[in-house]
Amino acid sequence: MKWWRSGRAIAEPAIVFVLLALLWEKAVAIFGIKRYLLPPLSDVLSALWQGRMMILKETWITTGEILLGYFWAVLAGLLVGLGIFAWPMMRRTLYPLIVLFQGLPKVALAPLLVIWFGYGLASKVLMAFLFAFFPVVVGTLGGLAGTPEHLIEHFRAIRASPMTTFVRLRIPAALPSILDGCKTAMPLAVIGAIVGEFVASEHGLGHLILEANANAKSELLFAALIAISILAGVLYLLVELAAQRVWWRAL
Amino acid sequence: MAGAVEAQPAIRLRNVSKTFTGAQHVQALGAVGFDVPQGQFTSVLGPSGCGKSTLLRVIAGLIAPDAGATVEVMAHAQNAPSDDVGVVFQTHNLLPWLTVEKNIRLAAEVRRLPAEETTRRVESILPVLRLESFRRHYPHQLSGGMRQRAALGQILVLLPQVLLLDEPFGALDALTRDQLNVELLRLWQDLRKTVLLITHSIPEAVFLSDRVLVMSDRPGRIVEDVAIDLPRPRDPQATKERPEFARYVVHLQKLMGVA
Numbered sequence: 001m002k003w004w005r006s007g008r009a010i011a012e013p014a015i016v017f018v019l020l021a022l023l024w025e026k027a028v029a030i031f032g033i034k035r036y037l038l039p040p041l042s043d044v045l046s047a048l049w050q051g052r053m054m055i056l057k058e059t060w061i062t063t064g065e066i067l068l069g070y071f072w073a074v075l076a077g078l079l080v081g082l083g084i085f086a087w088p089m090m091r092r093t094l095y096p097l098i099v100l101f102q103g104l105p106k107v108a109l110a111p112l113l114v115i116w117f118g119y120g121l122a123s124k125v126l127m128a129f130l131f132a133f134f135p136v137v138v139g140t141l142g143g144l145a146g147t148p149e150h151l152i153e154h155f156r157a158i159r160a161s162p163m164t165t166f167v168r169l170r171i172p173a174a175l176p177s178i179l180d181g182c183k184t185a186m187p188l189a190v191i192g193a194i195v196g197e198f199v200a201s202e203h204g205l206g207h208l209i210l211e212a213n214a215n216a217k218s219e220l221l222f223a224a225l226i227a228i229s230i231l232a233g234v235l236y237l238l239v240e241l242a243a244q245r246v247w248w249r250a251l
Numbered sequence: 252m253a254g255a256v257e258a259q260p261a262i263r264l265r266n267v268s269k270t271f272t273g274a275q276h277v278q279a280l281g282a283v284g285f286d287v288p289q290g291q292f293t294s295v296l297g298p299s300g301c302g303k304s305t306l307l308r309v310i311a312g313l314i315a316p317d318a319g320a321t322v323e324v325m326a327h328a329q330n331a332p333s334d335d336v337g338v339v340f341q342t343h344n345l346l347p348w349l350t351v352e353k354n355i356r357l358a359a360e361v362r363r364l365p366a367e368e369t370t371r372r373v374e375s376i377l378p379v380l381r382l383e384s385f386r387r388h389y390p391h392q393l394s395g396g397m398r399q400r401a402a403l404g405q406i407l408v409l410l411p412q413v414l415l416l417d418e419p420f421g422a423l424d425a426l427t428r429d430q431l432n433v434e435l436l437r438l439w440q441d442l443r444k445t446v447l448l449i450t451h452s453i454p455e456a457v458f459l460s461d462r463v464l465v466m467s468d469r470p471g472r473i474v475e476d477v478a479i480d481l482p483r484p485r486d487p488q489a490t491k492e493r494p495e496f497a498r499y500v501v502h503l504q505k506l507m508g509v510a
Contacts, residue, residue, distance in 0.1 A: 150342050151344055151346070153313060154405075157311060157338050158332070158357075168357070172346070172348050248348045248389075
């Protein structure tokens with residue numbers, strides 16, 4: 001029965017997808033919508049197919065920017081969260097600074113980053129980093145600080161060293177929250193990279209969107225949007241799969 | 252020789268008070284002093300908020316009493332947690348990401364006991380707690396009663412001489428609680444430990460204990476020391492039907508202002 005149920009789990013959304021696709025295709029023809037406003041789905045798909053090598057190449061570049069930015073955001077977020085948790089001095093000095101910085105619309109920083117780091121990879125990676133960094137800090141900090149008090153007392157009662165308490169209690173207790181932070185961070189890293197490409201770039205899906213727009217190639221623009229959503233979905237799924245290894249977060 | 256060892260009390264308290272200084276000055280304990288002989292099952296009975304748990308944490312070495320107090324466990328000053336004392340609280344301390352077996356091993360691993368010795372101890376504890384067939388279960392897969400038994404195993408692995416129990420079955424339903432109390436008595440008789448149980452249930456205290464210490468409202472003091480002279484082994488039915496049982500219960504109810 002299991003295959004039948006999982007088959008249904010795939011079939012139901014698939015049917016809805018096909019219906020929506022048909023609706024799109026037919027509505028454009030029936031209502032006579034101008035092609036530059038909304039090209040029929042068939043045009044978008046054929047643009048996707050014809051430009052597949054180019055779209056793949058741009059996707060590859062954007063993926064690199066996202067993953068680099070995300071990797072550094074997770075690493076730095078973990079370290080900063082840990083630092084703020086462990087040293088009260090950092091909590092007093094660094095944390096307010098980060099919170100203040102978080103309030104700043106990071107989109108507004110993009111032009112500055114281009115001036116500082118140029119048109120290339122670095123400014124995009126940095127934008128992805130800036131978007132993804134904060135949730136990881138908050139998740140790490142919240143997880144470490146949220147370790148149940150009675151468990152900490154238990155570790156004191158069995159005379160565990162602070163290091164042992166950290167490794168055997170605080171880290172596993174914090175992992176669910178850390179992973180929630182990492183999950184929030186992934187779509188933000190995608191946004192960051194695309195925003196970076198919008199401001200100034202020669203490659204990537206964000207650049208492709210601007211170029212298609214400038215040349216009135218709406219079907220290519222939609223093709224790029226599809227590529228972005230697939231990319232964002234796949235990346236999020238990967239993080240989700242990794243997060244499932246910490247099964248006790250569901251308790 | 253044996254007599255000389257037994258003469259040494261397992262717990263010795265003199266002039267133990269505790270005032271919490273914070274936003275408010277709260278005196279939780281006022282000058283408590285008593286001895287618990289080795290092997291005795293003693294209950295501390297008191298209304299909620301009377302400082303029972305504070306007393307227990309002081310004996311466990313988890314919080315320091317006010318200056319001038321004497322707290323000794325097995326003839327050693329107890330100014331920090333020691334392996335002589337194990338504490339079980341109402342909220343169990345099982346780690347959700349470890350199986351029952353690994354949870355029981357935890358304290359021994361933290362204390363860096365040799366792995367074979369740890370295994371030996373865990374293998375002897377699991378059957379006593381009737382958790383052998385649940386060793387690979389995670390805490391969330393267990394019933395409330397099993398969780399509290401596993402929590403007992405968590406501290407038994409360090410072979411403490413003194414068990415401090417802070418309403419360990421307080422959050423369970425009455426039936427499970429009665430069953431676990433019977434098992435606790437069996438465990439106490441098999442392992443020959445000293446038990447100090449904190450409870451606010453009068454029948455439970457009478458049924459289990461050799462002696463009941465009644466605590467007053469905050470700041471907690473010992474207002475009466477009642478020896479419970481009921482034959483052992485005790486039976487959940489027969490013992491409770493004895494006229495002395497009812498007399499003890501009524502006496503304690505009067506002391507606590509219930510009756």
